[in-house]
Amino acid sequence: MGDRSAGVLWRAGHLAGEYTVLPDGCMDIIWSGERLLVAGPDTGPYVGSSPNTWSPIGFRFRPGVGPSVIGHAAHALTDVRIPAADLWPSYRVDQWTEQLCGGDDPAAALAMLCTETAYRPPPVAAAATMLGDGGSVADTADRLGITTRTLHRLSLQHFGYGPKTLARILRMQRAVALLPRADPTTVSHAVGYADYAHMFRDLTELTGRSPVTFTADQASAQ
Numbered sequence: 001m002g003d004r005s006a007g008v009l010w011r012a013g014h015l016a017g018e019y020t021v022l023p024d025g026c027m028d029i030i031w032s033g034e035r036l037l038v039a040g041p042d043t044g045p046y047v048g049s050s051p052n053t054w055s056p057i058g059f060r061f062r063p064g065v066g067p068s069v070i071g072h073a074a075h076a077l078t079d080v081r082i083p084a085a086d087l088w089p090s091y092r093v094d095q096w097t098e099q100l101c102g103g104d105d106p107a108a109a110l111a112m113l114c115t116e117t118a119y120r121p122p123p124v125a126a127a128a129t130m131l132g133d134g135g136s137v138a139d140t141a142d143r144l145g146i147t148t149r150t151l152h153r154l155s156l157q158h159f160g161y162g163p164k165t166l167a168r169i170l171r172m173q174r175a176v177a178l179l180p181r182a183d184p185t186t187v188s189h190a191v192g193y194a195d196y197a198h199m200f201r202d203l204t205e206l207t208g209r210s211p212v213t214f215t216a217d218q219a220s221a222q
Helices: 066-070 090-101 106-115 122-132 137-144 148-159 163-181 184-190 196-207 211-221
Strands: 007-011 015-021 027-031 036-039 046-054 057-061 081-083
Touching (some): 007 106, 027 106, 036 090, 057 106, 090 106, 122 148, 122 163, 148 163, 163 184, 163 211, 184 196, 184 211, 196 211
Antiparallel strands (some): 007 057, 015 046, 027 036, 027 057
């Protein structure tokens, strides 16, 4: 996998104080400047805080890719932030740290390290696409030629939660991407919610904010 298909490199700028990360079905490897951290898939909003200004960089794997590099099933790391040293043998942590500290461009080094062995099995990639497009669990399993039980097992292994939860999270992500550009009722129908009340419940649970509050917060942050 190349960088584009495995995930995306990100830079957080100068973080200080409280920040929120929304669930997206992804896993991250983060370089703080001093140590490596692994962020598992979230089931709800993660609220973190940094007592001092810091500028981490990270690689966010596309849904289903992270376990191939991190080396642990996604469901074992759900809602977890943990030092890589607690997951990996010391020689691997030392190798990565040496490459991140030894050059002029740690971001490029992190991207290279995260994509060298990145892999997502074809059924997992297809499931992410189908569920992300609004497909039902039963239809997705049928199109893949597997049972819903097998789909659930694959989903736990590679995404960190069952296919229904993944579908909810991906639908929420589609909704929050559209909310700044359209009224909430239009968005709710566009992304497949039964009605606005359905979207209100999902967004409140998954982001910690109502659609109106989320939109207002996004506007004030710009």
